Amino acid sequence: MxxxxxxxxxxxxxxxxxxxxxxxxxxxxxxxxxxxxxxxxxxxxxxxxxxxxxxxxxxxxxxxxxxxxxxxxxxxxxxxxxxxxxxxxxxxxxxxxxxxLAANHAPPHVANDRLRLAREVASELKLQVEPYGALADLDWAKARMVTPDRYEGAIRITRRRTSLPPARFADFAAAYERLKRRRGVVDFDDxxxxxxxxxxxxxxxxxxxxxxxxxxxxxxxxxxxxxxxxxxxxxxxxxxxxxxxxxxxxxxxxxxxxxxxxxxxxxxxxxxxxxxxxTSNYRCSPQVVRAGAAALAASGQHDDSESRQPGAATVLVQQHVDEAAEAQAVARHLRGLLHHH
Structure with missing residues (x-):
């Protein structure tokens, strides 16, 4: 040692x-x-x-x-x-x-209510769009460093679902930037x-x-x-x-x-x-590691990790129609486990 x-x-x-x-x-x-x-x-x-x-x-x-x-x-x-x-x-x-501070300038002020800014922009542009979704579109583009003139091509390539109409993205982005400047605020990606x-x-x-x-x-x-x-x-x-x-x-x-x-x-x-x-997995049982490797293989990825934990119960695989049904099934399963223990 x-x-x-x-x-x-x-x-x-x-x-x-x-x-x-x-x-x-x-x-x-x-x-x-x-x-x-x-x-x-x-x-x-x-x-x-x-x-x-x-x-x-x-x-x-x-x-x-x-x-x-x-x-x-x-x-x-x-x-x-x-x-x-x-x-x-x-x-x-x-x-x-x-x-x-070193230049004796005001430090950046981060906007604390971006949803309100997005609502104002949507109202200004007379756009019927959910503010949270519009911000998600803006954040995705900024995170990917996609400029407004390249946005429509980028979402076609990535097949991204958007809230903003792609043809109006540039207008929304420009109006959002103008509003931030008027308010003297920045957002996190700024x-x-x-x-x-x-x-x-x-x-x-x-x-x-x-x-x-x-x-x-x-x-x-x-x-x-x-x-x-x-x-x-x-x-x-x-x-x-x-x-x-x-x-x-x-x-x-x-x-x-x-x-x-x-x-x-x-x-x-x-x-x-x-x-x-x-490559050593100290958290999960061999059954869980094998199940994860199988799921990765189905998506074209390889997993060579090995469990260092003792064997445990067989992994239960379920399929549900949507996220709500999945959550309800998990809750029922947990209630059953609590009832038996």
């Missing part, structure tokens, strides 16, 4: 992912393989061994809860120096606020586009940001959209110290513009990348 406390309790694949000096690095982590543990231990291991300086680390997560958990785990590993961890939007907001633009055009500020962030760790890479990927590349500025963690088989945000090919095609996107696979 390794004597280094940063490696305590890790299997051989996990130890390899934590200790490799390779960069850039992609860790393809099967479900239940200890992804968060490996990501945290790698940051801690590199910090403890002097190959990364904590104050120059940036860990990008998909949720604020994940960022908070990563920081808690690092503290438990006795990493006391501050490590910045946050979502793409959270990091972008902090950077833009710092930049505004934070990313403004950060990217500032990094491209404000060279002194960009140099300071690049000095501050030197070691990049990115969680749930399969759920990144092209806009988030562009922000990562603007922050990284071509430097190789990058660790990507995720699993293209667990992508769940395609409806919102996510692009799982970042990991699926990682060797094309990042020439010279080292790929380390975590």
């Amino acid at each position: 390794p004597s280094d406390p940063m490696l305590h309790g890790l299997d051989a694949e996990q130890r390899a992912a934590v200790t490799t000096l390779a960069s850039p690095l992609a860790i393809v982590a099967a479900a239940g393989s200890g992804k968060t543990t490996v990501l945290t231990r790698r940051i801690a291991y590199r910090s403890a061994h002097g190959t990364a300086t904590p104050q120059h680390v940036l860990a990008l997560t998909f949720t604020r809860e994940a960022a908070a958990e990563l920081k808690r785990r690092l503290r438990r590993l006795d990493i006391r120096e501050p490590i910045e961890a946050g979502t793409f939007h959270g990091v972008a907001l902090r950077l833009l606020r710092d930049r505004a 934070l990313l586009t403004h950060t990217i633009e500032a990094l491209r055009t404000d060279r002194p500020w960009a140099e300071g940001v690049h000095w501050r962030y030197r070691h990049f760790f990115v969680d749930e890479v399969q759920d990144l959209n092209p806009l988030q990927h562009a922000m990562l590349e603007a922050l990284r500025a071509g430097r190789p110290d990058l660790c990507l963690v995720g699993d293209p088989r667990q992508a769940i945000y395609g409806w919102n513009g996510a692009d799982p090919t970042t990991l699926a095609e990682v060797e094309v996107r990042y020439p010279g990348v080292t790929v380390v696979a975590l």
